[in-house]
């Protein structure tokens with residue numbers, strides 16, 4: 001593939017979040033001018049411009065791009081109708097606004113990398129899922145489908161669209177890993193439910209590298225799975241985490257208890273999963289720094 005330099009300017013929605021924070025640090029380190037859309041930035045990074053409305057920013061002359069990561073967190077509190085409306089509005093409506101903004105720019109952004117998640121595939125048991133697999137209906141599939149469709153709908157042809165179906169993102173400072181550490185260190189990090197459900201994970205460093213790689217490779221467009229090439233069952237994930245922490249991981253959390261504690265979040269995200277392969281990035285030659293879980297966890301927790 002013929003890679004090109006990163007664009008000189010990147011607008012990031014969700015740039016104040018866990019993944020966004022890692023992304024803006026990587027972009028800034030590569031000399032890219034970063035603009036972050038935020039409702040209220042709590043912590044501001046030097047050299048990054050923060051805006052509260054898309055109307056406050058115009059794509060500069062020259063090469064620019066957008067990475068669209070905003071989304072109400074799924075793991076904070078029980079799911080109910082009003083939270084589900086927030087999940088949707090913060091992703092689908094935000095993405096529509098981003099597309100309208102791209103189309104309205106005098107200097108059109110060359111690339112839009114827009115968020116999605118492996119929940120798009122629905123719950124598919126042991127089936128190996130690549131970007132050509134179909135999605136099974138259900139709440140997560142519908143949410144991700146609407147999120148992706150909002151990005152596709154009406155985006156002008158001169159902006160290249162990459163949709164990143166992201167898996168369970170592992171980082172020391174955000175995502176699910178810090179929440180798993182307390183129980184795991186107490187020896188309570190055994191299998192969730194039966195532990196047979198697949199967890200397709202990715203080290204946050206590899207996810208950010210993948211985003212930069214998509215920005216650098218003009219021949220890449222469409223859907224990409226943002227997962228490591230070695231997904232594993234949740235019970236095996238728990239065993240590897242226990243080994244890295246040198247703690248036993250045999251006390252299970254039974255499915256009914258998880259449902260009682262966490263409601264629909266447990267049912268949709270924790271007790272069922274997807275066995276995803278990042279077939280397209282591998283076919284295009286993307287190199288993972290952390291293809292396997294044990295070295296990824298050792299790096300993050302070591």
Ligand SMILES: NC(=O)c1ccc[n+]([C@@H]2O[C@H](COP(=O)([O-])OP(=O)(O)OC[C@H]3O[C@@H](n4cnc5c(N)ncnc54)[C@H](OP(=O)(O)O)[C@@H]3O)[C@@H](O)[C@H]2O)c1
Pocket residue numbers: 013014015016017018019020037038039040041069070071072073086089090091094115116117118166167168169170174175176
């Ligand atoms: N972490 C994972 O394992 C994972 C896995 C798959 C997909 N994803 C997706 O990747 C994206 C980023 O994930 P993350 O872990 O970095 O999330 P995060 O740390 O919770 O950050 C979410 C970002 O979205 C913005 N946001 C939150 N609620 C919003 C709302 N109601 N309206 C508008 N903006 C809102 C926040 O910006 P302000 O508060 O500054 O406005 C924040 O920067 C999310 O869309 C998430 O669904 C994450």
